[in-house]
Amino acid sequence: MKNNKAICSHHFYEDVGFNTIRTWLGEHCLCSLNEDYFHELVPHSSKVEIEQSQSFSGELLGSLQRNSPIPLETIPDITEIFSIMAIAGSQLNADHFQGLYQILICSSLIKQTLKKNNFPLWHSNSRNLLNSSTAVSAIEKVFDDAFKMKIDASAELKRLLRAILTMEERIKNTMVQLMTRARSENWLQGDQVVWRNGRSMLPLKISQKRKIKGIVQDQSATGQTAYVEPLEIIELNNQLSEMQFERVEEENRILRELTAYFRPMDGQIQESFYILQHLDRHFTIAKLAYELKAIRPELNDTGQILLEKTANPLFILAGKDVVLLDLKLNNDQILLLSGPNAGGKTVVLKSLGLYAIMAQCGMYIPAK
Numbered sequence: 001m002k003n004n005k006a007i008c009s010h011h012f013y014e015d016v017g018f019n020t021i022r023t024w025l026g027e028h029c030l031c032s033l034n035e036d037y038f039h040e041l042v043p044h045s046s047k048v049e050i051e052q053s054q055s056f057s058g059e060l061l062g063s064l065q066r067n068s069p070i071p072l073e074t075i076p077d078i079t080e081i082f083s084i085m086a087i088a089g090s091q092l093n094a095d096h097f098q099g100l101y102q103i104l105i106c107s108s109l110i111k112q113t114l115k116k117n118n119f120p121l122w123h124s125n126s127r128n129l130l131n132s133s134t135a136v137s138a139i140e141k142v143f144d145d146a147f148k149m150k151i152d153a154s155a156e157l158k159r160l161l162r163a164i165l166t167m168e169e170r171i172k173n174t175m176v177q178l179m180t181r182a183r184s185e186n187w188l189q190g191d192q193v194v195w196r197n198g199r200s201m202l203p204l205k206i207s208q209k210r211k212i213k214g215i216v217q218d219q220s221a222t223g224q225t226a227y228v229e230p231l232e233i234i235e236l237n238n239q240l241s242e243m244q245f246e247r248v249e250e251e252n253r254i255l256r257e258l259t260a261y262f263r264p265m266d267g268q269i270q271e272s273f274y275i276l277q278h279l280d281r282h283f284t285i286a287k288l289a290y291e292l293k294a295i296r297p298e299l300n301d302t303g304q305i306l307l308e309k310t311a312n313p314l315f316i317l318a319g320k321d322v323v324l325l326d327l328k329l330n331n332d333q334i335l336l337l338s339g340p341n342a343g344g345k346t347v348v349l350k351s352l353g354l355y356a357i358m359a360q361c362g363m364y365i366p367a368k
Helices: 010-016 018-028 032-039 047-065 079-085 094-113 120-125 133-142 155-184 231-292 313-318 345-360
Strands: 194-196 199-205 214-219 225-230 304-310 325-330
Touching (some): 010 018, 010 345, 018 032, 018 231, 018 313, 032 231, 047 120, 047 231, 079 094, 094 133, 120 231, 133 231, 155 199, 155 225, 199 214, 199 231, 214 231, 225 231, 231 313, 304 345
Antiparallel strands (some): 194 199, 199 225, 214 225, 304 325
């Protein structure tokens, strides 16, 4: 159901409680982009499109009524990756691949679920959903469950990480020896090796900073501590920095390579994402219908209104007692309500307006 130019005023939506329905839908959708969609949702004027929307939602409502809802989970907003992949040589980051991975998993599950016998409309409209175990495996080869790059994402990365660990251990052992000597000579201002800009340093008393040959890289705000990088490990630190730079370069190369793998699939990924987004809209409407125990209203263009045992959705959602409403109008131009104050006349009018708006948005109505 597309959002169209409003056929009612904003004040009318507020008066009849339609904004409460909008809010409920926005809070229960699984795609963040649909929050704005539902916030701006307005009635449609095309009977054909409304009935089509009802049918799409109806198939999903059926899955809820059978206690076998479709396995739709949170749908991340991956629209940013489409503009990135359009640039040759660009690379997606770990967050991008995590979102893409969720879409691929969801797309595969949904495609396997939407069988023709229970979901004839969705089966036809979801045939282009991606269902690629190879694409999923390509991401799993690079990232672990927390979406940190795996040590063995490439042979080169594995070699570099091992070399970095070896060098860090070598630096640590050297610093321990220097630290032990400085402690015995009472040169230290602290009791731990300090790291500055990725390099290990000794915290020496400012008066003792020349006792160990090296470079004073920094000093404390109080001026009492000098952070000295001993000459003995400067070369080791330089080698470590070079290894870490190579590690970053290798990680970026892996990301570029993985991005390049998915670039030819960009169109399929976009289509799958938008199908899932569309599916979430109708599934959210189906969830509301299920919550309200609602039925599909029959539409007509003759001005007839027939309500049997209808309940105001706002009362149901708020857990309030509901007085059911029966109303029949045969193309009447005027509805005259009479009765005592606080007798429910305003509720009837507001309910009638809310039913009409919900029906024209393709929603279901709590009625007989």
